Amino acid sequence: MTAAVIAVVAVFFLAMGVYGLVAPTALIRPFRIVADSAEARTEIRAVYGGYGVAVAGLLMVAAADAGGIRRSVVTAVAVSLWGMAFGRLVARAVERLPAFYPSWLYFWVEIVGGGALLAAGGW
Numbered sequence: 001m002t003a004a005v006i007a008v009v010a011v012f013f014l015a016m017g018v019y020g021l022v023a024p025t026a027l028i029r030p031f032r033i034v035a036d037s038a039e040a041r042t043e044i045r046a047v048y049g050g051y052g053v054a055v056a057g058l059l060m061v062a063a064a065d066a067g068g069i070r071r072s073v074v075t076a077v078a079v080s081l082w083g084m085a086f087g088r089l090v091a092r093a094v095e096r097l098p099a100f101y102p103s104w105l106y107f108w109v110e111i112v113g114g115g116a117l118l119a120a121g122g123w
Helices: 002-022 024-031 038-063 070-094 103-120
Strands: none
Touching: 002 024, 002 038, 002 070, 002 103, 024 038, 038 070, 070 103
């Protein structure tokens, strides 16, 4: 079950990463960000695309527990997910975000994903 939980989070990152690489403007559309330059689309591809694919690969290595790195990898990814969720809480405090989607939805995805990873990592 542990490897399966890690793999589910890896698939989420992989899907986000591939989508970010292939369709950067579509990925950010729910956030009402306009990527109208090559520089902006490059940044989206790097941060959402490349990073997402890299994290997915790292999580798949952790799911296989190759080299005994599972706990370290899932802890690092869980903390990064919780860092993103914290950023959303700060935004809620300083911005007017009336809708559940996308802010609260992704907040809960990040909180639950981080918790699931820590549980899967043996914490």
